[in-house]
Amino acid sequence: MEKVKLCCAKCGFTIEEYTADELATVPRKAKRYKYLLNKSSICPSCLASGRLKESRSTGEAVAAPAPQVGAKSSTTAPVAHEEHAAAATPMMDALAKGPWPSHTAELKKTRYPVQMYEEALQKRTTQWGYGGYVSLPGVATGVLVRASARPEITKGSNFVRIMDPCGNFFKADAMRGLCDIADKYAYGLLHLLSTGGDLEMLGIPTENLKPAVEEITKLGFDVGSTGDDYRTSEECIGPAKCDLTLYDTLGFRYAWYQRFLDDVQYPRFPHKIKCKFAGCPNDCVRGGQKADIFVCGVFRDLPKIDQAKVASWVKGGGDITLICTRCPGGSLQWDAKKGLSIDGDSCMRCMYCINKISGMRPGDDRGVAILVGGKMRGKYGPMLAKVLVPFIKAVPPDYKEVFDFIERLTEVYDEHARKKERLGDFLLRIGINEFFQLVGVEPSPLLFAQPRTNLFYHWEPSEIRDERQK
Amino acid sequence: MPGIGVPTLEASLPPIVKRNYGKWITHEHVRPGVIKHDSETGEACYTVRVGMPPNARVSTGTVRMFCDLSDEFSEGYFRITQRNSIEFVGVPPARIDELIAVLAKAGYPVGGTNRSLHNTTCCTGYLHCHLAASDPAAIMKSLSDMLIEDYKTERFPAKLKISGSGCINNCGEGSCADIGIVAIHRDLPPIHEEKLKGCELPLVISVCPTGAIKPKGPNMIEIDPKRCIHCPACSVACAAMAPIGSANGDGVAIVVGGKAANTGDGPAMAKVVVPYLPNNPPRWPEVTDVVKKIIDAWVAGARKDERVGEWINRIGWPKFYQRTGLPLSFKVMDGYDARALELAKTGVRFQW
Numbered sequence: 177m178e179k180v181k182l183c184c185a186k187c188g189f190t191i192e193e194y195t196a197d198e199l200a201t202v203p204r205k206a207k208r209y210k211y212l213l214n215k216s217s218i219c220p221s222c223l224a225s226g227r228l229k230e231s232r233s234t235g236e237a238v239a240a241p242a243p244q245v246g247a248k249s250s251t252t253a254p255v256a257h258e259e260h261a262a263a264a265t266p267m268m269d270a271l272a273k274g275p276w277p278s279h280t281a282e283l284k285k286t287r288y289p290v291q292m293y294e295e296a297l298q299k300r301t302t303q304w305g306y307g308g309y310v311s312l313p314g315v316a317t318g319v320l321v322r323a324s325a326r327p328e329i330t331k332g333s334n335f336v337r338i339m340d341p342c343g344n345f346f347k348a349d350a351m352r353g354l355c356d357i358a359d360k361y362a363y364g365l366l367h368l369l370s371t372g373g374d375l376e377m378l379g380i381p382t383e384n385l386k387p388a389v390e391e392i393t394k395l396g397f398d399v400g401s402t403g404d405d406y407r408t409s410e411e412c413i414g415p416a417k418c419d420l421t422l423y424d425t426l427g428f429r430y431a432w433y434q435r436f437l438d439d440v441q442y443p444r445f446p447h448k449i450k451c452k453f454a455g456c457p458n459d460c461v462r463g464g465q466k467a468d469i470f471v472c473g474v475f476r477d478l479p480k481i482d483q484a485k486v487a488s489w490v491k492g493g494g495d496i497t498l499i500c501t502r503c504p505g506g507s508l509q510w511d512a513k514k515g516l517s518i519d520g521d522s523c524m525r526c527m528y529c530i531n532k533i534s535g536m537r538p539g540d541d542r543g544v545a546i547l548v549g550g551k552m553r554g555k556y557g558p559m560l561a562k563v564l565v566p567f568i569k570a571v572p573p574d575y576k577e578v579f580d581f582i583e584r585l586t587e588v589y590d591e592h593a594r595k596k597e598r599l600g601d602f603l604l605r606i607g608i609n610e611f612f613q614l615v616g617v618e619p620s621p622l623l624f625a626q627p628r629t630n631l632f633y634h635w636e637p638s639e640i641r642d643e644r645q646k
Numbered sequence: 647m648p649g650i651g652v653p654t655l656e657a658s659l660p661p662i663v664k665r666n667y668g669k670w671i672t673h674e675h676v677r678p679g680v681i682k683h684d685s686e687t688g689e690a691c692y693t694v695r696v697g698m699p700p701n702a703r704v705s706t707g708t709v710r711m712f713c714d715l716s717d718e719f720s721e722g723y724f725r726i727t728q729r730n731s732i733e734f735v736g737v738p739p740a741r742i743d744e745l746i747a748v749l750a751k752a753g754y755p756v757g758g759t760n761r762s763l764h765n766t767t768c769c770t771g772y773l774h775c776h777l778a779a780s781d782p783a784a785i786m787k788s789l790s791d792m793l794i795e796d797y798k799t800e801r802f803p804a805k806l807k808i809s810g811s812g813c814i815n816n817c818g819e820g821s822c823a824d825i826g827i828v829a830i831h832r833d834l835p836p837i838h839e840e841k842l843k844g845c846e847l848p849l850v851i852s853v854c855p856t857g858a859i860k861p862k863g864p865n866m867i868e869i870d871p872k873r874c875i876h877c878p879a880c881s882v883a884c885a886a887m888a889p890i891g892s893a894n895g896d897g898v899a900i901v902v903g904g905k906a907a908n909t910g911d912g913p914a915m916a917k918v919v920v921p922y923l924p925n926n927p928p929r930w931p932e933v934t935d936v937v938k939k940i941i942d943a944w945v946a947g948a949r950k951d952e953r954v955g956e957w958i959n960r961i962g963w964p965k966f967y968q969r970t971g972l973p974l975s976f977k978v979m980d981g982y983d984a985r986a987l988e989l990a991k992t993g994v995r996f997q998w
Contacts, residue, residue: 216846225885226844270928271784274791277699277753279783283773285705296772297781297927300893304776306885314647322774325889333774339651340726341658345735348713348722355706355713364706368698368726371767371819378774390647396657398650412728415668416659417683417691417735424668426655433651441648457908460728464913465822465906495950502951504910528909532951534672552816555855555879558915596853596883 318399485535
């Protein structure tokens with residue numbers, strides 16, 4: 177059977193391996209193969225960057241895999257770390273003072289090369305060199321290499337990204353296991369958590385990357401979240417510890433991983449896609465600002481009022497006048513005799529009164545809204561996410577309707593976006609109305625802030641017909 | 647080997663959460679750093695929130711300390727919040743004081759709930775990044791030191807979130823926060839000709855948002871210095887154009903008014919108020935000074951439940967600059983595309 181290998185053009189290190197059958201029959205693998213072939217990659221073995229080389233061989237399918245970096249050291253004792261000479265660190269010492277817990281004090285407890293940080297502070301420029309995401313055989317995502325611009329201090333520092341469990345609850349025993357791995361293979365330094373929601377383990381020598389990943393997966397954690405794929409999704413605490421959530425965000429995220437794990441671990445999109453799931457419009461995950469695809473719990477009926485509870489809250493010193501003034505729609509009215517009333521026309525379902533007043537609950541007609549295109553940077557700077565679907569029912573356990581829609585919209589993105597173009601930039605380029613049509617959503621007044629003012633608009637000849645009879 | 651996905655809910659949730667999953671009815675801020683959730687089963691859950699070192703970088707020794715504490719106080723589980731605080735969930739009410747005392751002895755503050763300073767977040771900066779134009783972790787340490795009493799008390803009009811990013815890639819989410827520190831480059835990216843071979847030139851040219859990079863012959867590119875906006879897009883796409891930045895070129899910008907919640911004036915990105923401040927390690931006094939001015943003016947002028955952005959929306963930008971005393975330059979309404987015109991004022995409804 178014919179085998180197709182993608183190797184580093186310089187050192188011949190095998191990055192990924194397929195059989196010809198797979199490429200012909202599995203669309204995901206074919207897409208991934210095309211993606212890897214058309215991009216410049218960094219070789220984890222020799223750190224050279226450039227296009228990969230394709231090599232085909234007609235060996236037997238059961239042939240033993242080629243010896244790989246990491247395989248030889250997996251049975252031996254951990255590779256020794258570089259020893260870092262203890263030199264004076266006046267800048268870091270200055271940062272170790274003060275009442276707040278200090279990161280420099282933490283760094284000094286580990287094997288992190290503190291001179292890299294110290295000299296960066298002294299010289300006011302970073303001392304790290306170019307880095308990027310790499311794939312190891314069997315580990316397509318989750319591993320990053322970072323070269324050093326100061327090889328005399330340290331040669332470089334690789335790290336792995338570990339996907340956090342739903343709800344970000346960590347069992348002490350599992351966390352101790354991760355600490356053991358960090359002590360054995362890495363600097364003994366953890367990042368709890370990165371802003372993207374991953375747990376990062378810093379400073380793993382290249383030859384130890386594979387055994388470290390193997391041990392992490394043995395603990396029940398998985399690595400991922402690098403490259404042009406779905407990044408680690410984040411969810412708010414939801415039903416685990418919040419009384420306001422409108423759908424089961426933790427269950428939703430778990431189901432999302434069940435369905436999309438392939439796309440999380442095998443990069444093939446034009447650029448990264450970040451998904452965030454918020455239980456209610458309070459948006460504790462900041463998905464409206466950060467996420468390419470933001471799923472937010474919403475309700476359509478009015479907030480529920482327990483008049484007796486509200487009255488006792490007011491009696492107990494609750495500032496009802498403040499809440500009524502600060503209500504963004506001006507929809508709340510308080511009358512000592514009649515109680516609290518809501519004007520249904522102006523209520524925005526923003527959650528403010530529900531957050532503040534004891535005795536108010538979200539309505540019962542619950543679902544999720546899907547917003548797209550939020551990002552912190554990309555080509556054209558920070559952008560808020562835009563509403564694509566105002567309401568869709570989220571039905572456990574597999575949330576088929578929502579996930580089918582997400583898949584449809586990522587296929588449109590995959591098909592039409594340019595390389596390294598975030599979803600928000602793509603929307604800006606092709607226009608959001610074009611995107612609405614490509615994805616196939618119904619026009620709705622909930623999709624725009626206001627209609628446009630100019631009348632220039634492109635009509636297709638096919639749209640021009642006699643419409644008087646309608 | 648990878649391919650197993652995230653742990654199941656059954657494996658990762660603590661018992662008190664499993665018993666009351668989806669059954670919570672109210673919550674209450676008992677005291678700064680302590681939140682009480684009531685369940686319809688009649689059970690109450692006390693959560694203690696702890697501040698973390700900037701950038702949430704902790705040694706395994708410290709993590710093990712948190713593991714030991716959670717074994718003793720919260721049934722062997724702890725949680726990490728969206729803003730990287732540690733939460734002990736399900737602490738027996740009688741032992742909260744004891745836990746807070748133990749944490750205080752280890753140097754960890756309890757607070758960051760409701761109307762207080764929330765835990766700061768930032769990116770790795772100089773610690774581990776080749777693009778960093780500044781070190782947000784050190785800046786956050788200086789700011790947290792300055793504002794630690796505001797973390798432990800609830801004296802603010804509303805919650806205050808401070809974030810810092812080491813470059814305009816904004817991994818540290820500066821533009822999300824009420825007050826954001828976003829580091830910027832001011833130098834042109836270098837072109838190391840010998841490394842250009844490994845780069846995809848069409849990609850490098852197309853990632854530039856202003857079209858400042860142009861081909862020069864078949865294997866070379868040139869940069870139009872008039873159009874470059876010093877974003878590190880090309881430095882990310884191509885090793886030959888990194889590192890961007892220099893000691894005197896790099897610095898930080900201050901942005902204010904970011905917010906995610908749909909309450910009040912709704913979600914907003916933060917706006918630039920100070921376009922450049924120099925890097926001055928280890929404590930960045932210029933930055934802490936500006937942040938203090940903004941916070942003081944906000945605390946003095948804001949109504950209850952008004953986040954920084956909402957306060958500015960009410961009083962207007964002229965009053966903001968007047969109350970904070972920040973210097974003004976046209977750079978704050980400069981733009982590199984057609985949207986710059988949208989920043990200009992229409993109508994004459996001035997708030998003199």
